[in-house]
Amino acid sequence: MSKHDRWSRLLQHLAENGRLEVEEAASVLEVSAATIRRDLDELAEQQLLVRTRGGAIAHGVSYELPLRYRSVHNAAEKRRIAEAVADQIGQGIVVGINGGTTTTEVARALIIRAAGDGAEQVAGTPAPSVTLVTNALNIASEAAVRPQIKLVLTGGVARPQTYELVGPLASGVMSDVALDVAILGVDGVDSRLGLMTHHEEEASISRLFAERAHRVIVAADSSKLGRRAFARICGLDRIDVLVTDSAASGEMIARLTDAGIEVISV
Template sequence: MSKHERWSALLELLAAEGRLDVEEAATALEVSPATIRRDLDELAEQQMLVRTRGGAIAHGVSYELPLRYKSARHASEKQRIAAAAAELIGSGEVVGLNGGTTTTEVARAVALRAGSSRRDAPDHLAAPALTVVTNALNIAGELAVRPQIKIVVTGGVARPQSYELVGPLTVGVLGEVVLDVAVLGVDGMDPHLGVMTHHEDEASISRLFAQRAQRVIVVTDSSKMGRRAFARICGLDGIDVVVTDSGIPAAMTARLTDAGIKVVAV
């Protein structure tokens, strides 16, 4: 197992458990405790965890993995969620996408649908099947080569954790566009506080996406239900649809439905 693979595995374990024990991690990864200690020391130097006596703990209220380490978590659920969300987006609509692993899957799903509808259209129809406005560099990179999609990228300062652009330049662009639908990935959904993310600058941009859209779709796997993160995006009254997996607790489904939100569980 390479160092990168070990680090990914350690961060996955930490995200799931909230803490790591050196001996237990060494057994799970089939390496020596000394190797695990070195790995944890290096990850702590990068501020990706906090070292403790005999192990490590996660940072913060709700632990944030860099996007490159999160891509494999709940992968099948996220792909099903993305496919269901793509079904809710009509041809020719203007779609806003914030950053994250689930919205990245949504971008791929809508690109496939847009490509299919473009092939079925008469040759003389040259208009894009879809317009996507995003502040996520990785989503923009994937969609830029798709001729059936018009891609609009906000300006801003890139956050290395999530590849999202934030700041006044981002706000300036979003203030000049009108969206049919905003599809938002989140880090937490609380029945009282609404939807949240780890960083206030990302939260403010996601909030602006929601404000510029006629309808708002939140896409998130059920592990985020009942979880809180540092920065609030908006309350439940700012959401129209939640697309999640079948693991969503019945009480949360009832709370969202009572708030007038359509729940799609796949």
């Protein structure tokens, strides 16, 4: 197992449990305790966790795992969710999409489908089959080279944890566009408070996506359902469709359905 994979597993465990022990982690990852101690020391130097005697705890009360270490978690479920979300998107519409691992997979699915649509057109520069509005730098970098995608990137200040642009410059662009569909990734879906994320400025931009869209689709794996985070994006009444995986609890699906949301489980 590579160091990057070990770090991803260690940080994911911290995100889910708040703490970890060296001996337990060494057993699960099938490496020596000395290797785990070195990994934890290096992660602590990057301020990604706090070292304790015999292990580590999450850095801060509301722990946000950097995007580069989240991509391996629930990867298969996120790809299935992404395909199901892409099934909801027709040609020629304007799609807004925020940052995150699941929405990145959605963007990739849309890009692949748009490329296929473009291949069926006559020779020459294909007309854009999707207009994509995003504040995520990693999504924009993949879409920018695709002639079938008309890309609109918001301004703003980049957050290194998520590659998202936030702040007044991003808000300025969002106030001047209208979206057919907003596709939102979130850190939590609470039956009372609605959609939530770890960072207040990301919540603000995601809220603008929802407000500017005729239809809102949430892409969230089952680990996000019933979870709260620090900042509220919007209430459940603003959501039209939620796409999740088959591990979602029946009770949570029932609550969302009762709130008027179409739930698609894949």
